[in-house]
Amino acid sequence: MRVMNLLTGLLASTALAIPAMAQTDNTPSAQQASTRNADSSDIVVIAQRRETRYVDVPASVSVVTGEQLGSSGISGTRDLQLLTPGLNISQQGTYVQPTIRGVGTTVVGPSVDPNIGLYIDGVYMSSMGAALFDFNSVSQIEVLKGPQGTLYGRNATGGAIVVSTKEPSLTENSGSLEFGYGRFEEVRANAYANVVLSDNVALNVSAYTRSNDGYTVNVFNGLDTSVTKSLGVRGRLLVEPNDGLRIILTAAHVDQKDNTAFSYVPYQGNSIFPTSDAAIIGLTDKRKVSLSEQPYNELRLTMANLNIDWSGEWGALTSVSAYTKSLIPFATDLDGTEVDLQVFYGDPQSSETWSQELIYSSPDLGAISFTGGLFYFKEKAGSTANVTSFGSSVFGLDVFAKADAFAAFLQGTFDITERLHLTAGGRYSTEKKKTKSFFGVGGPLVVDASKRFSDFTPQASLLYDLSGSSSVYVSYSEGFKSGLFDGGNLGDCPVVGPTCPYEGDPVAPEKVKSYEAGFKYNAGRTVISLSGYYTKYKDIQVNALATNALGVPNQQILYNAAEAEIYGGEAELSMKLSDFFRFSSGAAWTHSEYTDFPQATKWTPILDDAGNPVGGNQLDPDPSATGNQLYRTPEFTAFVSGTATYQLPKGSLEANATASYSDSFFWHVNNRLKQPSFVVVNASLTWFVDDNLKLKIWGENLTDERRLVYPREANVGDFVSYSKPLSYGATIGYEF
Numbered sequence: 001m002r003v004m005n006l007l008t009g010l011l012a013s014t015a016l017a018i019p020a021m022a023q024t025d026n027t028p029s030a031q032q033a034s035t036r037n038a039d040s041s042d043i044v045v046i047a048q049r050r051e052t053r054y055v056d057v058p059a060s061v062s063v064v065t066g067e068q069l070g071s072s073g074i075s076g077t078r079d080l081q082l083l084t085p086g087l088n089i090s091q092q093g094t095y096v097q098p099t100i101r102g103v104g105t106t107v108v109g110p111s112v113d114p115n116i117g118l119y120i121d122g123v124y125m126s127s128m129g130a131a132l133f134d135f136n137s138v139s140q141i142e143v144l145k146g147p148q149g150t151l152y153g154r155n156a157t158g159g160a161i162v163v164s165t166k167e168p169s170l171t172e173n174s175g176s177l178e179f180g181y182g183r184f185e186e187v188r189a190n191a192y193a194n195v196v197l198s199d200n201v202a203l204n205v206s207a208y209t210r211s212n213d214g215y216t217v218n219v220f221n222g223l224d225t226s227v228t229k230s231l232g233v234r235g236r237l238l239v240e241p242n243d244g245l246r247i248i249l250t251a252a253h254v255d256q257k258d259n260t261a262f263s264y265v266p267y268q269g270n271s272i273f274p275t276s277d278a279a280i281i282g283l284t285d286k287r288k289v290s291l292s293e294q295p296y297n298e299l300r301l302t303m304a305n306l307n308i309d310w311s312g313e314w315g316a317l318t319s320v321s322a323y324t325k326s327l328i329p330f331a332t333d334l335d336g337t338e339v340d341l342q343v344f345y346g347d348p349q350s351s352e353t354w355s356q357e358l359i360y361s362s363p364d365l366g367a368i369s370f371t372g373g374l375f376y377f378k379e380k381a382g383s384t385a386n387v388t389s390f391g392s393s394v395f396g397l398d399v400f401a402k403a404d405a406f407a408a409f410l411q412g413t414f415d416i417t418e419r420l421h422l423t424a425g426g427r428y429s430t431e432k433k434k435t436k437s438f439f440g441v442g443g444p445l446v447v448d449a450s451k452r453f454s455d456f457t458p459q460a461s462l463l464y465d466l467s468g469s470s471s472v473y474v475s476y477s478e479g480f481k482s483g484l485f486d487g488g489n490l491g492d493c494p495v496v497g498p499t500c501p502y503e504g505d506p507v508a509p510e511k512v513k514s515y516e517a518g519f520k521y522n523a524g525r526t527v528i529s530l531s532g533y534y535t536k537y538k539d540i541q542v543n544a545l546a547t548n549a550l551g552v553p554n555q556q557i558l559y560n561a562a563e564a565e566i567y568g569g570e571a572e573l574s575m576k577l578s579d580f581f582r583f584s585s586g587a588a589w590t591h592s593e594y595t596d597f598p599q600a601t602k603w604t605p606i607l608d609d610a611g612n613p614v615g616g617n618q619l620d621p622d623p624s625a626t627g628n629q630l631y632r633t634p635e636f637t638a639f640v641s642g643t644a645t646y647q648l649p650k651g652s653l654e655a656n657a658t659a660s661y662s663d664s665f666f667w668h669v670n671n672r673l674k675q676p677s678f679v680v681v682n683a684s685l686t687w688f689v690d691d692n693l694k695l696k697i698w699g700e701n702l703t704d705e706r707r708l709v710y711p712r713e714a715n716v717g718d719f720v721s722y723s724k725p726l727s728y729g730a731t732i733g734y735e736f
Contacts, residue, residue, distance in 0.1 A: 103158030111401030147479030149457030157479030182729020262295030405431030449504025
């Protein structure tokens, strides 16, 4: 009932706003439209790889500002979904895996690509592990929904998350300091400084640290778990030699320890050791675990990039040169109990990338304008895996992968009339993937595989400018996720022998085709977005258990297993009702279904003759998942966030409340483990004492929802870790 009330209220508010728009913007003159186009209230996005008004983009884009993140208590990627309908951000061990409109992945490994492209200051981040980070000096985040294959490349089949951080300012010196303390001994500190070095040179430096003592405890050894300790620093140097040339050099480093995902217990006590302390805790207590191996997970990320923007009457040319390196050492207790049955050490997973992109944007050539570019990407990735049992190594595999990718793209817009605009384009992508696997450190070469994957992804749209500040559009787009090799699949290679090394069976690329129609409005104090879409998703890459060529059963095999159909609708509304109150809201409805999935990995609890679970799982004799919902895809999500400001005799008071709702959803293709529906509420009260000093009290997850962070199914049982309980604290900040 509360869901329907929330949706009804949102749609009713949208419906009330539309007549008001019609009265205000009735057939404007060219001069009125020009004035409105220059209105500072226009939202500007870079969704089309150049600055464009929000209403002129024929695609669904959710925009979240740095101010909204701060006031809503959203400090990192894990909670970005609370302000973005249709987005689900989940974690699989060390990997962060966003899902947009039902398109996501559960496949992990060296040089395995995500389905959602992540860009930070124009730099493509290929590592899934690097996607788990806290926000630092963010100016704006754009979540692009639906395939972005033309402008954002081969691995944006579900969409893209585009993060822009603050650029240095040549105007004046400025800075800020902030310190906060909260429940679970949580410490938050942020610092930012902008320094004008000369008339055309400026530098900004930002740093943050966040840490807590954890909100669960490992009763086996008495140590805290679900602990986060994060430190990040970023510096950006701006040089403007003249009005047409901007050069920004950026360097950043993040060191984050977060073992939350690996701090798990047997879910509902399902374990092959049903009398273990861990299994009993799984039935009774979400604040404890019992693990023989203390979980560990760290991200060490370093990145540097050089962005050059050169513009003139001839158009604009952008160059982005980037280098990134990530190291992710980890340890996880696979059996989830105090019994030392299985421990997995990754020491470490690594990724090193180099990329170069050139983008040219033309000036208006009469009725035609276009954007085109070239992209080169090179990655070296590796993973050292060692599984032990009762202290002895039972399996070790070193996997090393390389990717060399090149792409060329072009997208142009033709003004059919002053109001009707046709946009069309395409991207040709080609890349070579190489994988080598060694059985143990320094062991024999068991996999040596390589293959080139290529594809062309087109896009086309029609946009009709209703009033200068509103538009309607229809679009068609395709996405392409690269093919790959399974470095852990040894085929018929018996470690040594005539069939070694195994040449590998390539997994074909995924393909997504999507149709969308929408309406946008952005003027004055109101922003409205409505969209509906239909998506065909095929050749889905999944891991499944099967008997390999050596006759060994229950081995992980990566293959193209499924096709799916997804459709739905979304609505977003934000308004500034007065100088003292503003709000933003959104809702998404998504229908998802596997239309063809005959061979899936489906774990089901082991039962005795009376039908009672006895502990652990076995494979379901019916492997079909056809007709099931896609994983991590709730049918309905919604949020509303409101901010009220009150003037005081000294300073002002700002109150914010943000509520986010999600329907239940399934974590795996068998639709067995379910995330129950939840409502998360954050709130804050800030006293701006003067132009410099502010005092803030905040509460996060006030509903004390214990969402599942990392549910895992295996033969040894079901395991889950839980999100942070209700948290609260206070912050003091100073700006100068």
